[in-house]
Amino acid sequence: MIRKDVPMIDVRNIAKYFGSVTALNGVSINVHAGEVMCLLGDNGAGKSTLIKTLSGVHKPSKGEYFVDGEQVDFDSPRDALERGIATVYQDLAMIPLMSIARNFFLGSEPVKRLGPFKRFDVAFADKVAREELKKMGIDIRDPSQPVGTLSGGERQSVAIARAVYFGARVLILDEPTAALGVKQAGVVLRYIAQARSRGIAVIFITHNPHHAYAVGDRFTILKRGQSFGTFTRDELSREEMVRMMSGADELDALSHELEEFARSDELQADRTLSQVEHQLAESLEESEEMFASRGDGS
Amino acid sequence: MTDLTPWQIYDLLNRPKPLWLSGCDLSRSYLKGADLSGADLREASLEGANLEGASLEGANLEGANLQGANLTQANLSEARLVGASLNQAIMVRANLREGLLNNASLLQTNLYEANLRGAHLVSADLTEANLGEASLLRAILKGACLHNASLKGTNLSGATLFEADLEGADLASAHLRGAMKPNGDIYE
Numbered sequence: 001m002i003r004k005d006v007p008m009i010d011v012r013n014i015a016k017y018f019g020s021v022t023a024l025n026g027v028s029i030n031v032h033a034g035e036v037m038c039l040l041g042d043n044g045a046g047k048s049t050l051i052k053t054l055s056g057v058h059k060p061s062k063g064e065y066f067v068d069g070e071q072v073d074f075d076s077p078r079d080a081l082e083r084g085i086a087t088v089y090q091d092l093a094m095i096p097l098m099s100i101a102r103n104f105f106l107g108s109e110p111v112k113r114l115g116p117f118k119r120f121d122v123a124f125a126d127k128v129a130r131e132e133l134k135k136m137g138i139d140i141r142d143p144s145q146p147v148g149t150l151s152g153g154e155r156q157s158v159a160i161a162r163a164v165y166f167g168a169r170v171l172i173l174d175e176p177t178a179a180l181g182v183k184q185a186g187v188v189l190r191y192i193a194q195a196r197s198r199g200i201a202v203i204f205i206t207h208n209p210h211h212a213y214a215v216g217d218r219f220t221i222l223k224r225g226q227s228f229g230t231f232t233r234d235e236l237s238r239e240e241m242v243r244m245m246s247g248a249d250e251l252d253a254l255s256h257e258l259e260e261f262a263r264s265d266e267l268q269a270d271r272t273l274s275q276v277e278h279q280l281a282e283s284l285e286e287s288e289e290m291f292a293s294r295g296d297g298s
Numbered sequence: 299m300t301d302l303t304p305w306q307i308y309d310l311l312n313r314p315k316p317l318w319l320s321g322c323d324l325s326r327s328y329l330k331g332a333d334l335s336g337a338d339l340r341e342a343s344l345e346g347a348n349l350e351g352a353s354l355e356g357a358n359l360e361g362a363n364l365q366g367a368n369l370t371q372a373n374l375s376e377a378r379l380v381g382a383s384l385n386q387a388i389m390v391r392a393n394l395r396e397g398l399l400n401n402a403s404l405l406q407t408n409l410y411e412a413n414l415r416g417a418h419l420v421s422a423d424l425t426e427a428n429l430g431e432a433s434l435l436r437a438i439l440k441g442a443c444l445h446n447a448s449l450k451g452t453n454l455s456g457a458t459l460f461e462a463d464l465e466g467a468d469l470a471s472a473h474l475r476g477a478m479k480p481n482g483d484i485y486e
Contacts, residue, residue, distance in 0.1 A: 025476075026436070026456065028416075228458045228478050229438040235400065235420045236440070244460050247482040 006069040007032050008170050008201040009054065009085065014063035016049050016225075023049040024060075027227045029220050031170065031201040036192060037230075038212035039205045041222030042245055047205050050222070051172050054203070055087040056080035084169035088159045090178060096148030100140060101125040103147045104132070104162050132161045136191050153184030157191045170201045177211045189215050209241040221245060300327045300343075316357075325363075335373075375413075 007030035016024040024046045031037040041047050052058045054065075056074035065072050067083045074080050077087070094103045102109075105125050112121040126143040133140055138157050147155060156176045163171055173192065177185040192215050195202055206212050212219060219236060221228045221244055228244070236244075300323050302310070307327055310317070316336035325345040335355040339362050346366045358378045365385045375395040385405040393413045400420040404427050412432045421441040428448045436456040446466040457477045464480060474485040 223478070224484060226456060226476055226484075227436075228456075228460070229418075229436075229440070231420075231438070231440075235418070235438075240440070240461070244478070244482050247484070 005032060007066070008068060009203070010066040010069075011054065011060075012064045012066075014050070014053060014060045014065070016046075016053055016058060017061045022225055024053070024225045026063075027222070027225075028063075029203075029227065029230060031203055033169070033201050034196055034199045035217045036196050036202045036204055036215050038216035038219045039203060039222060040207065040209060040212055040219055040241065040245060042207055044224075045207075045222040046225035047207075047222055048174070049225070051087060051174055051203070051205055054080070055085060055172055081166075084167055085172065086163035086166070086168035086170070087172040087174065088156070088163055088176065089174045090176075094147050094155060094159065097146050099144045100133075100147055100150070100158060101129040101143040104129040104143075104158060104165070106162075108166065128165070132165045133158065136161045136164075136194055151184055151187075152180045153187035156180075156188045160191050160195060164195065164198070164200065168200065170203065171195055172203045172205070174205050175207070176204075177206060177208060185211060207245075209238050209245065213238040213241065223247075300324050302327065304328065 010030040012028045014024055014027045015022070027046070027050060029037065029039070029050075039047055039050065049058065053060050056077040056079050059074070065074070067085070072079075072083065080087075093106070095106070098106070101122070102120075102125065110121040110124045110128075111118040112124075122144075129143045130140060136157055138154060138161070147158065150158065160171065160173070160176075176188050176192075180188065189211060192202055192204060196215075204212065204216065213233075216233070218230050218232055219241065220230045221241070223245070300307075302324070307324070307329070310319075311329075311332050311334075315333070316338065317334060318338045319334075319342055320338045320340045322339070322342045324347055325343045326347060327344075328348050329344075329352055330348050330350045332349065332352045334357055335353045337354070337357045339357055339359045341361045342359070343363045344367050345363050347364070348368045349372050350368050350370045352369070352372045354372060354374045354377050356376045357374070359382050360378050360380045362379070362382045364387050365383050367384070367387045369387055369389045369392050371391045371393075372389070373393045374397055375393050377394070377397050379397060379399045379402050381401045382399070383403045384407050385403055387404075387407050389407055389409045389412050391411045391413075392409070394417050395413050395415045397414070397417045399422050400418055402419070402422045404422060404424045406426045407424070408428045409432050410428050410430050412429070414437050415433050415435045416437060417434070418438045419442050420438055422439070423443045424447050425443055425445045426447060427444070429452050430448050430450040431452065433453045434457050435453050437454075438458045439462045440458055441461045442459075443463045444467045445463055448468045449472045450468055451471045452469075453473045454477045455473050455475050459480050460478050460482055462480050477485045479485060
């Protein structure tokens with residue numbers, strides 16, 4: 001679908017080289033407000049390099065980068081943050097032993113002044129953390145509880161809520177469901193949908209087509225550092241997405257390998273069975289001979 | 299054949315843009331060099347029309363009938379042609395850059411030297427189409443039918459041919475580097 005409104009992020013023909021290695025080659029993606037754009041690709045497809053380029057960690061070797069229609073050239077992630085582009089990485093940048101509220105304000109702590117002294121405003125932090133998480137549909141009992149006590153999905157949600165509170169208009173989520181179980185992944189997907197309904201543009205990086213299809217509006221397939229198109233839901237089914245991401249040769253090689261394993265397992269099982277049968281027959285023979293010799297003796 | 303007189307067509311084309319011509323019968327009309335950019339031409343009939351060098355940039359031609367139309371060097375960049383019928387149309391050197399042609403019918407269409415860079419042609423029917431020397435750089439041809447199509451010297455670099463039917467297609471001297479094969483693998 002061609003949208004006429006200006007995309008919040010629009011990168012055109014981005015390339016990134018590390019010496020002689022081409023990590024990205026001619027990748028173009030864009031994301032609009034209130035949209036979930038999924039970036040799919042297997043390991044080594046170039047997803048991480050692309051998000052690092054979008055979030056200002058890497059400078060693109062080639063290509064153009066527009067934010068709200070204005071060309072930008074980020075020198076650091078802070079530049080991207082100032083334009084409302086927040087990235088939530090897989091490790092979440094959280095300290096498990098610190099409270100939810102402290103983690104929520106990590107690096108931007110609210111302070112209370114008492115004469116010349118400043119101290120962390122616990123009451124304010126607790127109140128805001130609780131409210132912001134409630135907006136995401138998470139009802140925490142105690143904002144002072146350590147983040148380590150939360151589940152993986154809840155931790156992801158705290159990181160998302162934190163980014164939104166600090167003014168993110170574009171959220172880049174780096175594999176937020178990668179290490180989660182089915183239920184917890186569902187929780188995170190719900191928060192992604194909620195962020196979209198609040199008008200935030202979301203770039204959801206994943207290698208799981210099932211997760212992408214559950215919330216995505218458009219899907220970009222990355223393979224070997226190259227984009228193979230951006231598809232809407234009616235242009236690409238989930239099954240096609242899986243086949244497209246894997247490639248026939250790789251799947252054939254894998255299924256061939258698995259067949260070989262199965263065959264060798266079968267052979268092993270047959271061998272074991274015949275060995276057992278043989279041993280059983282031998283021991284039966286031995287016992288028969290023993291009984292026969294006892295009978296002769298008596 | 300359209301019921302509009304040449305004068306009425308002239309009057310129509312001089313109205314404030316973008317034009318709303320949805321469902322209009324403009325078949326066999328003379329629209330050479332006309333400015334129809336951004337026009338709403340959904341389900342319109344432009345069968346056999348002369349649109350040579352016309353500007354249809356960003357026009358909505360969803361479900362339109364353009365069979366046998368002459369679109370030589372026409373500008374159709376970012377136009378929406380979903381489900382349109384372009385059978386036997388002449389689109390030599392036409393500009394269809396970033397166009398949306400999903401499920402369009404392009405049977406025996408002449409797209410020689412046409413610019414289809416980044417165009418979406420998902421499930422489009424390009425049977426026996428002439429795409430010789432055309433640029434399909436990074437075009438999406440997922441599930442497209444290219445049965446017996448001519449792709450001589452066509453630039454398909456980085457194009458997605460996933461599940462496309464290439465039976466009988468002539469790919470002689472076509473540039474396929476980095477394109478996705480019908481089985482999901484990549485041409486080296």
